[in-house]
Amino acid sequence: MDIGEKKVLLANPRGYCAGVERAVQTVEKALELYGPPIYVRKEIVHNRHVVQALTAKGVRFVEENEEVPEGATVIFSAHGVAPDVHTSAAARSLRVIDATCPLVTKVHNEVRRFAAEGYDILLIGHQGHEEVLGTAGEAPAQIQVVDTPEDVDSVTVRDPERVVWLSQTTLSVDETQQTVGRLRARFPALKSPPSDDICYATQNRQEAVKAMAPACDVIIVVGSPNSSNSQRLREVALEAGAGAAYLVDFAHEIAEEWLGDARTVGLTAGASVPNELVEDALGWLRERGFSTVEPVTTAVENIVFALPQELRAALRPAPGRDS
């Protein structure tokens, strides 16, 4: 191999996860079925390109149900919603299609179960993030959000023998374990979630970045600033030894000076990023001499989620009619 060769290490897996694929398809199918405008509460997934493309097709993104005309169709985003959001939609007679990722729903179910059993729930996650608001809304009186390891010191519980930790799905695996360690030091009887709350896609993307980071002068993460899992990829890249790491929404945001005399650039993308944006970044790098691309594969994903049942029911042909 030419010692001076410039190359790209391409993380695999990267980009779209099954929950995002399903959420974006949900909006596209609803557009086909009902025609524009379709209303989506919050960004369907945290990606600027996806939101812009769907807006151009006739999707109207709103912050709250009150902005949706009575009786219209509203889609809830992949991040999930609190029960009161369903209540306010029903009050406005909205046709709801819930695109909450099934892996977020799993955490909601855990909250309901532990709350019913009388536990205090310590939800590790980012204060104010849509997913955390939705999850905490399942049992507001029994949940405390633990955003940083320092928050652990101010947690108070009713009964230290009945405490469980749960988490947002898109956190850093290592950082979360550190926070859990601090929580357990305070509450030795702390119960863990029945299975990982940090989802397979978040974990796999972080593993791939960790594997390639030590060999990378620079890592480019394609993803939006409000995407939690994309932000974590940038942090994990730095912690795992990359010389530098940057987050960009689009290839044209990559700055020439970030590359300096880099020979090896790592490339990955958050779970809400369509592949065409990764292709754009590869093209940008190719134009600057990074023409060799080596995949770094740490997992193979084949998870697919069925569309929301409200949509499947509407797409089903009427009985007695040929499809």
Ligand code: SF4
């Ligand atoms: S990142 Fe994980 S939890 Fe979030 S939509 Fe994707 S699969 Fe679901």
